[in-house]
Amino acid sequence: PPRYRYMFPFMIVGDWLGSYKIINKTELALSRMSKRTSLPPESNFAKETLITNYNLYENYFFDFMPQIIEMVENKFDIKIY
Structure with a gap:
């Protein structure tokens, strides 16, 4: 969204995704x-949920990511890997 475009340079420099x-x-x-958005302040709960269910989320990621890559490659006619 346009109102968040100013954040992108900071995200890149700070390697947020990495x-x-x-x-x-x-x-x-x-x-x-949780402090800057309308998300509820439940970061501790989110962390514990992530740790408890890490293997499940990891499996979801590895199942889903190839589908995302394929969709992007097809839509934009590029090769990611």
Whole structure:
């Protein structure tokens, strides 16, 4: 969305997406989002849920990500891998 475009340079410089592979960084991101958005302040609950269900979420990711890659490659006529 246009109102968030100003955030993109900070996200790139700070490697926000790359930092999400570390649980502590993900918790920090959830905490920040709960302060800056309409999300409820439940970052501790979200962290515990992530830790408890990590293997399940990881399986979902590896099942779903190839579908996303295929869709993007087809839609934009590019090769990601």
